[in-house]
Amino acid sequence: MIDNIEKALIAKGIDLPKPAAPVASYVPAVEANGLLHISGQVSMHDGELITGRLGDNMSLEEGQQAAKACALMIAAQIKKAVGSLDRVDRVVKLGVYVNSTADYTDQPKVANGCSDMMEVIFGAAGIHARSAVGVAALPLGVAVEVDAIIALKTE
Incomplete structure (x- = not known):
């Protein structure tokens, strides 16, 4: 079943990925x-991992795209877990982890890729609290990983 939020995404040319299985x-x-x-979702697009390190071999724009991909995977996991994106009352908090060099300081700008996509997906309900931190390494060499806390509407 396609819910109202997913219909709006399709109208914008945005498709949700297949929810990734735990590794x-x-x-x-x-x-x-x-x-x-929602457990940490790593950066992937079309089933391929988005790997790299900000401040080394990846640009800010590439990092933002990796973070955007994490937002789409979070939405896919929400739909799988509760059956409909329409059950989201509010995106409460995101934790954004950026694979970056020790001197890189634009983690918040990278994280905006995810934050901005949450607002595209959920409108005002997608505006959230957030942490954005740089880390020395992430699983499988990915560029970005994001976890989330989502408030659900009561049925």
């Missing part, structure tokens, strides 16, 4: 007390 001992999403906790 270790965890589940992609856990719902507790009206909050949906």
